[in-house]
Amino acid sequence: MAASGDFQGLLVPTDASSGEIYDVEDMLTLEEWCSTERLLTKTEQQYITETTAVFQRVSAIQKKNCIFYIGAFMQFCLYMEALLIAPHLTDIAHSFGMSDQERDLKLGGMLQLCLFCIGLPVSLLSGNLGDRWDSTKVIVVFGALGAAGNLATFFVRNFAQFMLSRAVSSISCATSNVFMSVISQLYSHGERPIVIGQYNAVMGLGVGAGVLVSVTLGQILGWRFAFLLVGIVQSASILLFWLRVPARRHLEQVYPADKACVAPTKVGSAQLVDSVLFNGLNAAIFAQGVFAGVPSSCVGVWLLDYLSVDAHAPSKFQALLVVMSYGIGLILGQVNLARCLSLVNINVLGDDGASHLCIVVFYLIPVIPLVLVWSSPFSLWMVGAMAFAGFFAGLNVVAVRTLLMNCNHVSVHSSLFCMLSVSESIGKGPGIMLISWLIARTSRHDVLSQNPVMWAIPAACFGMLYCLGTSRHRCSCKSSTQSAA
Numbered sequence: 001m002a003a004s005g006d007f008q009g010l011l012v013p014t015d016a017s018s019g020e021i022y023d024v025e026d027m028l029t030l031e032e033w034c035s036t037e038r039l040l041t042k043t044e045q046q047y048i049t050e051t052t053a054v055f056q057r058v059s060a061i062q063k064k065n066c067i068f069y070i071g072a073f074m075q076f077c078l079y080m081e082a083l084l085i086a087p088h089l090t091d092i093a094h095s096f097g098m099s100d101q102e103r104d105l106k107l108g109g110m111l112q113l114c115l116f117c118i119g120l121p122v123s124l125l126s127g128n129l130g131d132r133w134d135s136t137k138v139i140v141v142f143g144a145l146g147a148a149g150n151l152a153t154f155f156v157r158n159f160a161q162f163m164l165s166r167a168v169s170s171i172s173c174a175t176s177n178v179f180m181s182v183i184s185q186l187y188s189h190g191e192r193p194i195v196i197g198q199y200n201a202v203m204g205l206g207v208g209a210g211v212l213v214s215v216t217l218g219q220i221l222g223w224r225f226a227f228l229l230v231g232i233v234q235s236a237s238i239l240l241f242w243l244r245v246p247a248r249r250h251l252e253q254v255y256p257a258d259k260a261c262v263a264p265t266k267v268g269s270a271q272l273v274d275s276v277l278f279n280g281l282n283a284a285i286f287a288q289g290v291f292a293g294v295p296s297s298c299v300g301v302w303l304l305d306y307l308s309v310d311a312h313a314p315s316k317f318q319a320l321l322v323v324m325s326y327g328i329g330l331i332l333g334q335v336n337l338a339r340c341l342s343l344v345n346i347n348v349l350g351d352d353g354a355s356h357l358c359i360v361v362f363y364l365i366p367v368i369p370l371v372l373v374w375s376s377p378f379s380l381w382m383v384g385a386m387a388f389a390g391f392f393a394g395l396n397v398v399a400v401r402t403l404l405m406n407c408n409h410v411s412v413h414s415s416l417f418c419m420l421s422v423s424e425s426i427g428k429g430p431g432i433m434l435i436s437w438l439i440a441r442t443s444r445h446d447v448l449s450q451n452p453v454m455w456a457i458p459a460a461c462f463g464m465l466y467c468l469g470t471s472r473h474r475c476s477c478k479s480s481t482q483s484a485a
Contacts, residue, residue, distance in 0.1 A: 064186040064187070066244070067182070067186065067244075067246075068183065068186065068187075068195065068199075070240060070241055070244050070245055071139075071179050071182065071183075071241060071245065072198070072199055072202040072203075073202070073237055073240070074139075074143065074175075074237040074238060074240070074241045075176050075199070075202060075203050075206065076202050076203065076205060076206035076209070076237075077206060077230075077233050077234045077236075077237035077238075078143060078146060078147075078172045078173070078175065078176070078206070078234055078237070079173075079176075079203045079204075079206035079207050079210070080206045080207070080209055080210030080213065080230045080233065080234070081146070081150050081169055081172075081210055081227070081230050081231075081234070082173075082206075082207045082210060082300070083207055083210055083211050083214070083300050084210050084211075084213075084214045084223075084226050084227060084230060085107065085111075085166075085214075086211060086214070086300060086301065086303075086304045086305065086323075087211060087214045087215045087218060087223075087304055087305075087316065087320065088214065088218050088223040089103060089107055089108070089302075089304075089305040090103060090305060090309065091218075091223055092107060092162070092223060093106075093107055095223075096158060096159045096162070098159070101440055104436050104439050104440060104444070105436055105437070105440050106159060108301055108302065108432065108435075108436040108439070109432060109433040109434075109435070109436025109437060110163070110433065110436075111163055111166060112297075112301065112428060112429050112432040112433055112436075113429050113430060113432075113433040114163050114166070114167050115166065115167060115170045115425075115428075115429060116425045116426065116428065116429020116430060117167075117429070118167040118168075118170055118171065119170055119171075119173065119174070119421070119422075119425045119429070120422055120425060120429075122142070122170075122171050122174050123174050123177065123418040123419075123421045123422045123425065124418060124419075124422060125174075126138055126142055126174035126175070126177065126178055126414070126418055127174075127177060127178070127414045127415040127416075127417065127418025127419065128414075128415060128418075129178075129414075130177070130178035130181055130415070130418070131181070131411065131412060131413075131414040131415050134247050135178050135179075135181055135182055135414065136182075136241075136242075136245050136246070136247050137247070138175075138178050139175045139178050139179060139241065140238060140241065140242045142171050142172060142174050142175050142178075143172045143175045143234070143238045143241070144235070144238055145168060145171045145172065146168070146169050146170065146171045146172020146173070146175075146234065147169075147172065147231050147234035147235045147238060148168065148169075148231070149165050149166065149167070149168030149169030149170070149171065149172075149231075150165075150169045150227050150228075150230050150231035150234060151227070151228065151231035151232070151235075152165040152168065153165040153166065153169065153224070153227035153228075153231075154224045154225070154227050154228040154231070172234070173421070174418065174421070176203065176417075176421075177414060177417035177418045177420075177421050178414050178417075178418075179199075180196075180199075180401070180405070180413060180414070180417045181410070181413035181414040181417070183195055183196065183199065184405050184410045184413045185410055189348050189406050190347065190348060192402055192405055192406065193337050193338045193341065193348075193349065193398065193402050194335075194337075194338050196334075196398050196401055196402050196405070197334040197336070197337050197338065197398045198334075198335055200330075200334040200394070200397055200398055200401070201330075201331040201334040201335045201394075204327055204330045204331045204334065204394070205327075205331060207300075207327060208324055208327040208328075210226075210230060211304075211320065211323070211324070211327075212320075212324075213226050213229060213230065214226040215316065215317070215320055217229060279408075281351050281403075281407055281465070282404070282407075282408070282416065282419075284461050284462070284464070284465055285400060285403070285404055285420065285461075286419055286420060286422075286423040287423070287461055288400075288457065288458035288461035288462065289400075289420050289423035289424045289426075289427070289458075290423050290424070290426045290427045290431070291427055291431075291454045291455070291457040291458055292363075292396070292400070292424060292427065292455070292458045293424040293425075293427045293428050294427040294428070294431045294432070294435075294451060294454045295366075295370060295393075295451055295452045295454055295455055296393060297427070297428045297431075297432055298432070298435065298448060298451045299323065299326055299370075301432060302444070302448060303319075303322070303323050303326075303373075303374075304316075304319050304320060304323045306374075306444060306448065307319035307322060307323075307378055307382075310444055310445060311376075311377055311378040312377065312378055313378040314378070318378070318380075319378070321383060322373070322378075322382045322383055323386070325382075325383040325384070325386045325387040325390070326386040326387065326389065326390040326393075327390065328387055328390065329386065329387040329388060329389065329390020329391040329392075329393070329394060330390040330391070330393055330394040330397070331394065332387075332390075332391050332394065333390065333391040333392060333393065333394025333395040333397075333398070334394040334395070334397060334398045336391075336395075337394075337395055337398045337399060337402070340395060341358065344358065346358065348406060349399060349402045349403045349406055350403070350406055350407060351403070351407050351465075351469070352469060353466050353469045355399075355403060356462045356463070356465045356466035356469060357462075357466050358399065359396055359399050359400060359403070359458075359459075359462045360459045360462045360463050360466065362392050362393075362395045362396035362399060363392075363396050363455045363456075363458050363459035363462070364455065364456070364459050365392045366388070366389035366390070366391075366392040366393050366452070366455070367452045367453060367455050367456065369385040369386070369388050369389040370385075370386075370389050370452035371449060371450075371452050371453070372385060373385050373386060373389075374445075374448045374449040374451070374452070375449040396458075400420075401417070401420070404416055404417070404420060435447055435448075435451065
């Protein structure tokens with residue numbers, strides 16, 4: 001079948017209902033034939049309409065998938081810098097003349113606190129700008145600043161400069177929350193668990209790729225070259241995003257034909273604050289976020305160095321294998337949320353008891369294997385334990401974000417996810433600083449072996465939502481029964 005642009009000049013009989021053969025003088029172009037409604041039967045008109053709709057829908061799906069994959073690739077590159085420090089924590093400390101105690105306090109705690117202090121206002125600013133202005137331009141600007149910070153890390157000569165460059169590079173993390181609002185514009189409620197899972201999995205792959213680059217390139221040329229290479233790759237991905245992804249006002253042109261997703265509308269400051277903060281479900285999600293990211297952050301900040309130095313791993317690559325198994329588990333969990341939900345007959349995550357109870361289970365299961373890994377001398381069984389823990393950690397990451405997206409209007413999604421990022425940053429900043437202070441006062445083993453228990457607090461938050469929802473349901477059923485009586 002010819003493409004739509006190939007019909008120009010195609011000739012058809014002037015009497016389409018006849019089977020006779022006509023001369024060229026008696027022929028019309030397809031455009032003239034289609035525009036002459038008296039020559040079209042009802043069946044032919046319906047066929048043309050349905051075929052056009054199919055072509056438009058296929059084109060829309062291709063366009064929105066193209067936007068998603070370009071944005072996901074950019075996040076893959078931006079998240080490569082997340083754990084570049086982890087394989088060389090001791091090496092970086094020695095470069096700046098630090099003792100082992102200063103290593104844990106400054107590189108483990110002070111640096112995370114600095115990133116939090118920068119990330120808090122940046123997340124709030126990017127979320128507000130993403131809802132009010134062109135989200136594509138916001139992503140490009142903040143991403144470019146982060147890439148510049150990684151390039152600058154190559155030239156640092158002391159800890160103060162290193163902290164400053166890392167603070168600038170952390171600005172790019174705010175772009176992931178703004179891009180979530182783009183995803184919510186492009187995909188319907190039923191598609192979101194799969195798409196968000198793929199999105200988070202890609203970011204996890206980026207973190208793993210960054211660790212691999214840091215270990216291999218850092219061992220050969222030194223830790224500075226890992227930051228240089230990642231900064232160059234990030235700059236290229238941001239340029240691709242800028243050239244290929246349309247502005248926000250043009251995104252409505254790639255919506256599916258059924259308009260499953262409602263185009264965003266501009267909201268005022270008062271309405272934005274009311275929608276984001278003065279909502280019971282949102283407040284509970286933000287509160288649990290303070291504690292939700294701490295165990296995974298401890299894995300990223302300390303586990304590789306802990307296994308190499310304290311657990312006496314035979315080599316840094318074997319320790320890396322254990323850490324990477326956690327990342328692989330995270331990815332598998334994030335992309336399989338929809339399948340796991342289908343096993344318990346949940347099609348769409350929403351503000352209901354079944355969704356809350358699932359998230360409670362996802363938080364509690366990985367606590368035991370993580371405690372065992374932090375408490376034991378190095379062994380290869382840790383690979384399986386970390387993969388298992390990572391799988392359920394990945395499930396709860398996607399489940400919480402999907403729930404937050406599905407229960408709020410698309411016009412406030414940038415602000416919502418930036419607020420969630422801020423709450424998680426409190427745990428990853430001051431929380432990690434507190435853990436590093438406790439390590440300095442006691443020991444790594446005593447403190448880090450207990451940190452996974454912190455996941456019990458988010459589980460308790462969703463357990464409370466489950467109990468409140470069940471109570472409301474009973475009250476409504478009782479009221480309905482009394483009304484019927």
